[in-house]
Amino acid sequence: MMDLFNASGLSMPWWGTYNQKSAVIGVIDEDARPRLFYNINNNGQYLFNAAGRMSPNKRIAFLDPVWNLQKPKERKVIRYTFIPHGDYVDMAKVYRKEVVRRGYFVSLEEKAKRDPDVKKLAGAIYLGLYGGYPHYVNMPGMAFTFDQLKDIIKTTHDELKVDQAFFHAWGTFSNFVPNCWPISEALGGAKKLKEAVDLTKKYGYLYSSYHAYSAALENDPDFDTTLFEKDPQGKLKRTGSRWANIDPSKQLGLAQKSLDREIDALGLEADITDISFSYFADQDNSGLFALAKYLDSKNLVNGTEHGQQQWIPYFDMFEGMTYLNSNLSEISHRAPLFNLVFHDAVAIFGKIQDPDNQISENGDFRVKSLRNMLFGVGSTIFFSPYEFDGMKGMIKMANEVVSPVGRETFFSELKTHQYLSPDFNLQQSTFSSGTQVLVNLGPVRQQTQAGVEVPAFGYRVTFRDGTVKKGSFQWRLD
Template identity: 25%
Template sequence: MKAEASGIILHLNEETLHLDIKAGAADWKWADGFCPAVITEKETIPFSRWQEIGHEKFVSGVGKGIRSSYRMLDGEEESYSFETSVWVEEMEEDWCAGSGKGGKLYGRVHFEWIPICEEGLAVKEVRWPGCMEFEEPSSQWQTVVNEGQGLLIPNNWKIQAGTPAFNGRFLTAGSYMPWYGQIKNGAGYIAIASTPWNGGVWLEHPAGGPYTHIGTWWEPSLGKMDYRRCMEYVFADNCDYNELCKIYRNYVKDKGLFVTLAEKMIRVPAIKKLVGCSIMHCGIKTNVNPESDFYDKTDPEKNNHVTSFTVREMQMGNLRKMGVKKLFLHLDGWADPGYDNKHPDYRNACKEAGGWEGMKDLVNTVHRCGFLFGIHDQYRDYYLDADTFDEEYAVRLTDGTIPKHKRWAGGPQTYLCGTQAPYYVKRNFQDLFRHGIKLDGAYLDVFTCNEGDECDNPRHRMTRRECYEYRKQCFDWLLARGIMTSSEEVSDWSMQSLIFCHYAPYSFMLKSPGTSREGIPVPLFNLVYHDCVLEPWMMDKTEGMEDFMGYALLNAGMPYLLRDGAYENMDGSFTDSSGMWIEEMISRCKVVQELHEKVAFCEMMRHELLDEDGMKQRTVFSDGTCVTVDLGTGEYEIK
């Protein structure tokens, strides 16, 4: 069965239920080994097991396509049923501004999976639409993955691809942006999840290739598939990953997600002061619960220590004397419970470190030095020993259980239902205001790194999509008070309300130095959002390894001057990874700071790989600034 519109020809094979798509001269077909399926805890059910399958062509006022219905699973009359709809939107696609390649975009193809009757199956996952046949062992056949800042996998890449972080879930560190794409000899497509909240990407690339398969999985929301799941594919010729990013940049502009730093600065003028800062990340109190997985039984003294606010004051003064002019202090563990303890009841300044007066003196010193000050805070982890802990307000799963673990320093915990987070933010920050703590920024941990939660408590039922909205409310409350918002990483959903982040690294940066890389790091996120959010970058210079300063320059980000991670050998905090004296670190940071001040508000127009293994790279910004880096030698040129 065929349907045609806007330069696209769809062909549905009614026997295999596979789809072929012709876009211009390029043919895209689903891989032979792909099986569209509904997955339960017990089995994988191919679509072909539905006994009553019907297909029909349809025409609407905006497009043409093929609708398929799936009824009578295993011949049962009253059984789980669903529909799929694949249609081409009849429209003229705009080519992305600034691409400079003169290519062509073809029609937008919509894939919709629609639940009709949800009786008889407890669905765990749906895999549809299918992955493309992508079997050529060539470096010119490339897969684009949004894990972390971005990853490019040539089909002949020698390292096997692992499962992306968070199982590839959209809107997490496993997929900052809800899309993926593939390019073969200049022809490509981008697959955008327009309903990303309960979905993600799966990936297969064996060592050396010769293929890479990538596709979409969908999960239930509160126990049911419940709503239509949608992907939008845009096909192009004469393109590379830059063009795919610019297609998506236009998409988020159309959707209203795209808000530039210049626009945000109207709301929060302090952004201008943050541009060009280096970052100092340090803490006050560490207190590891004996029940925590991080508790060190062999060296108990490591579990508890305090650095006074006065010591941090002295550091500020010393850095100023050493020539540091612009700095943002990110302070962990500033409250009585200690870092990652008793949230969300994290209220009183650490008495052992000097209490409220000591903290206020530190803030005043930071500001006298011309620096900026912000705190670490947390409104997802819900500690069982928090003063106001009540299981009634914890996330409840659909089976009635409350998820619990004891991973972090505070020990046993669950998760706070996101519906409650805005109330705690207001309560806690008003405490800070009452004690004269003048905040420039606030970091709300994990919001933009971890998945949104779902809660099945009928008193505050919440979908994953709604959870992101509650998190955004927390950011917006802070912005309304002139406080710059930050979180752990970056995520598509937060771009209207996030000013900066802890980092937005390439995925390899969070693994032990020397770990084999699963592709070439490319700045997909910054090709879309560079002028929307400020990103600090690690500046590690490990002997025998590439200098991370090169990536900070390529991405024109903010440099980390001092970075004392809360947990050793996690989240990119590896022991003795810098190997530099403070004077050298300050000097290196100044180079990155000067570039950041120049182009922080500029679009990243283009990124180029200048050799096959990606060790030589170049970025070009909208003001004409060009940054070229040899990651192997550490040499760079800015012009």
């Protein structure tokens, strides 16, 4: 069972299936919030194990809504569209039309007209510098000084030759979240941090400190339960997660206490606000929308984590999408469903819990970089200050291989995606810019039906001017 929306649920309210003849997509009514029961390739074999028999059932995949019968006024409606000869790409395009109608689609071109700094996201590498915050303040062995931050920014530009970057500094305040102020004097103070921010501006980069207004941590000396939501009996609510325990109606006030002062002190062009928008409760969300609208009113390049469709009008970039702790993609293969709908409406980067420099069930740096080009996702490198030297090679490769695709396709619709081999490793996508990306996510050389060979962990990008860039990621033993 999983949620619709929220940190570990679906990011869009639709699903579908297709065969060689046709496709069908079901879209849940905008006002409905069922839970979702899913079955993936299961034939109930466990029911027959005790008898030592093979299950006679076929392996099937399905997703069923589970409606809350205590909500009689909810419109329990699913609208189905049948698509002759369709597939998952056609389903996504059906839903793309629906989100335009629902008002969730605001293009990056429109956002850039309002704030030209949005263009700095095109081809940018998202560089998260973790100083132990928000978990701890000035954590020994993890905290970085603002002089160190300046050195990392300067090295990224001068030595690594990175064209576009978005620096996200996790650890610049002397208080725990949600009190994101004042700027830490122990790390160098506002003057030194402004020097670092000014350096990002000089290089055409973006910068944000880490902000969160939804979390109160028990190890904070100023831990304050008066910020929590309470039930009619006065008992604390939302205590299951320290990252989402603050009353949503109080989060706007927390942001207003400090963000304007920080913007004035540093001359910020961007803001990333973490966590709050990971959740979309099946109840009053006016507090979260008030916070989103306030952040949007600052006319900064706005980002948040765990992207979901309802926040797209207010944000320019998402750091990661909703995900299950037990990843569904471990069982199946990945398709760029969200980007087929929203690529030209919001810039998507990787999740800091699974950055491109980390090996996980989603692959290693090679596979993630190839998939970034294919899907139109920005590179994410997340590291602590002492790890920076070890990140340099990956940052350079991301800048040389992934970023050029991101720059050319940033304002473009992701038009198509195809699996070209039985093992699903050979894949191809095209963008409305005319850019075509062909990648091989596996360790064996592959060939398209047209005879185009792609080496193991290789790529072939045809840019809109006809230029072809190809190569592969290689193992090397020193």
